[in-house]
Amino acid sequence: MEKSNYYIIFLLYLFFLGFRGYVGSDFFMYYEVFQYLPVFDGKWSFQLLSDVTIEKGFLLYMTLVKSIFNDYSFFVFINTFVNIICILVFLRRYSSNVALSLIVFLEIGGLIFETDVLRNMKSVLLFILSIKYIEQRRLLPFLTFNLIGLSMHSSAIIYLPMYWLINRPIGLKTFWVLFILGNIIYLGKIHILSIAVTPFLGLLGGRFELLSNNYLDTGIVSDYGFTMGFFLRIAVAVMISYYYERIKALHSYNIIFINCIFIYLLLFCYFSEIRILAIRMTNLFFFSYAVIIPQFVYLFRVRSNQIIYIGIVCLISILKVNGKINTPIYEYDSVLFEHKDAYERKINIDDFYIGLE
Structure with a gap:
């Protein structure tokens, strides 16, 4: 039955x-x-790729698919096929409930990654497949996976030190001190990025300085305040802290994913000054939710509590996904049926953003 569901x-x-x-x-x-x-x-x-500014690894990947069949819809299909294979390999390795994990995976970031940030998705997938090498303490294959990921998207550079960092407990006291301070920065609308990060990125130069110009100087700030997302982050932090020892005891690898959730929560607080940067940085670790959140089912011993918990997770996921896709940008079309062409959809997107100004 489980195999058929898969x-x-x-x-x-x-x-x-x-x-x-x-x-x-x-x-x-x-x-x-x-x-x-x-x-x-x-x-x-x-030399033929020198005029395109995106990462060369992803360009080679696109070129390979195009050389097989020169159609963008074919590329989307093959890219999705590769992604779902990687996701399910990961979830079968670490998830206690693949279906629920996939729901959480799509809700917390996977759906946007699948449709928008295709390069990021590849670097994330390569990292989550390399986590087993962190467990096995095999540095060379870990670096191989993530250097390929770095060729797909420059954000993967943040994964390289994770080999030495996320397999050791951060500690609840350390996390809560940083988390409380981060929420003070978030709620107080304290702009620390322009002070601390911009000079550093400027010294690095090149693509990192370009990122500084694109993100830090845009003035696109987060939606501050007591939002649904704020309360959900607090709830996740409290739940993990309350069940911390029991979650660690379930599986030896759980400490890696708990640490990744902690990093996710902290990055959102400290990078909240720029919404797009907060989303891009935190989404590098969104996969950890798909492993840890479903495991709470097994910590609730009463069957009715398990059902209620699954229902709440599914309801929140539906509400959040609906909130993300309920715009003309994410209006669903299928190439199997009558659909709008690329330029028609591009005009719709431009009109949507003009309407927001």
């Missing part, structure tokens, strides 16, 4: 996301890059 999940994910049309805010950038890229032939060279 295949059902695989097929549903692949059908709805693999055959999606031009969905999301970033699709047009990838669409244009795909159209521009040359296929592999006797005249191909790296």
Whole structure:
């Protein structure tokens, strides 16, 4: 029964996301890059990719798929196929409930990653597949996976020191001191990034200075205050702290994912000054929710409490996903049926953003 459910999940994910049309805010950038890229032939060279500013590893990946079949919808399907294989390998390795874990995975960040930040998704997936090498203390394969991830997206640089950091308990006292301080910064709207981070990125120069210009100087601030997300982050922090020892006792690898959740919560507080940066940084660790949140089911011994908990998780997930996709940008289209072309969807997106100004 569990094996059949596994295949059902695989097929549903692949059908709805693999055959999606031009969905999301970033699709047009990838669409244009795909159209521009040359296929592999006797005249191909790296010089042909020099005019495209995105990471060369991802460009090579797109070029490989394009060389098989020159159609952007085919690329989306193959990319989704690769993603769901990696996700399910990860969840089967670490999840106690693959279906519930996938729901949490999509709700907390996976859906946006699948439709928008395709490069980030690859670096995240390579990292989560490399976690077993952190457990096994095998540095070389860990670095191999994440250096490939770095060639997909520059944000993967944050994963490299995790080999030495996330397999040791952060400690509840340390976490709560940093978490309380971070929430003071968040609620107090204290802008620390422009003071602390901008000079550092400027010294690094190159792409990192460009990131500083794109994110830190945009003035696009977070939605501060007592939002639904704020209370959910507090609830997760309290629940993990209350069941800390019991969660650690369930599986030896849980300390890695608890630490990743702690990092997720702290990054949101300290990077809340810039909304897009807070989202990009925290989403590097969103996968940890998909492992830890479903495990609470087994900590509630009464069956009715387990059912109530699963119902609450599913309800919150539906509400949050609906909030994310309930815009013209994420209006679902399928290439299997009549759908809008790329340029028509691009006009809809531009009109949507103009309407927000």
